[in-house]
Amino acid sequence: MNHDVISELVAWIETQLSTKLTIDKVASRSGYSKWHLQRAYLNSTGMTLGEYIRRRQLSCAAAELRLTRSGVIDVAIKYGFSSQQTFTRSFRELFGQPPGRYRRVSDWDCSQLFPPACKTSYPVGKPEVVSLPCRVLSGTVNKFSCVLEKFELFNMDVRHRFFRRYLCDTHFLPEQVWGMTTFHSSPDTPGIVDICYITATEKGKDIFSCKETTEITIPAANYLKFHYNGRSVGFQDFILDVNRVHLPKLGVVRKKGCDLELFSFTEKNKRYLESGFLNCSYYVPFTYFRE
Secondary structure: OOHHHHHHHHHHHHOOOOOOOOHHHHHHHHOOOHHHHHHHHHHHHOOOHHHHHHHHHHHHHHHHHHHOOOOHHHHHHHOOOOOHHHHHHHHHHHHOOOHHHHHHOOOEEHHHOOOOOOOOOOOOOOOEEEEEOOEEEEEEEEEEEEEHHHHHHOOHHHHHHHHHHHOOOOOEOOOEEEEEEEEEEOOOOOOEEEEEEEEEEEOOOOOOOOOOOEEEEEOOEEEEEEEEEEEHHHHHHHHHHHHHHHHHHHOOEEOOOOEEEEEEOOOOEHHHHHOOEEEEEEEEEEEEOOO
16 A cells, blocks of 8 residues: 555545544545555554544544534544543543643643644745734724634635725725634534634724724734745645644644734735735744744
8 A cells, every 4th residue: 555545545534533433434445454454554654543543533622622612522422432431531641631621721732732644735834933012903803604624614715805895995905914813612503613804904004994994902922923925725725734734743832812814915906816826924823832
């Protein structure tokens, strides 16, 4: 079994983590016997296939606990555990604390998450550690909701829709526009994540008279700065790769606060939003970073 087959199989496993995923089911998908599949996977990765699946399921469960109001028992069943007790025992072994306490801690230790083994969609370089001063922005507040497994739906098409709303009173683009993202568990529907996205420019530099504009203060904080320069369709995959793969590998402890996106525009014509390309610096608030 070659490495490409393993990679394709791992990518498929990622789509099945919230199902009753068994080794037999994976073997059937691969076309190999269960014995041959498990031996090949262990030789290729140094980890048993069962252990990989269980760690990925626990990591997805951890994200669901942090970002939604789903009950612990519901999360346990969703990710293939037979009981809340079994889930809590496995969760404590990986994360060092029970699920209830994990979701209440203010900062989020990404180093405990087990990243997917599939290939990243966009090459991400080593982030820059930066300290941003307090700044006051003027912008509009937008909302988007989705289930945790569909974060890819919050893509640049959605952001562009918010940009157009913010830019409706002007015929040209500013040099830079901030995007500020916070995630909230939906108070009404378990399993749903409410995304608050603010489109803004620095106060005093805004050029708009939109009646819906509000003032937003970003407190001074330390951030990891990543950079994206490429096609718009790949931006959300880049965001997902940073959070699912690179932050865990870097040993980052996320600080509670907004993720920041600073978009730079090389043209003033608003049709540039339709060009299919973008230049963006992505800032993740953090308290600790294992360099």
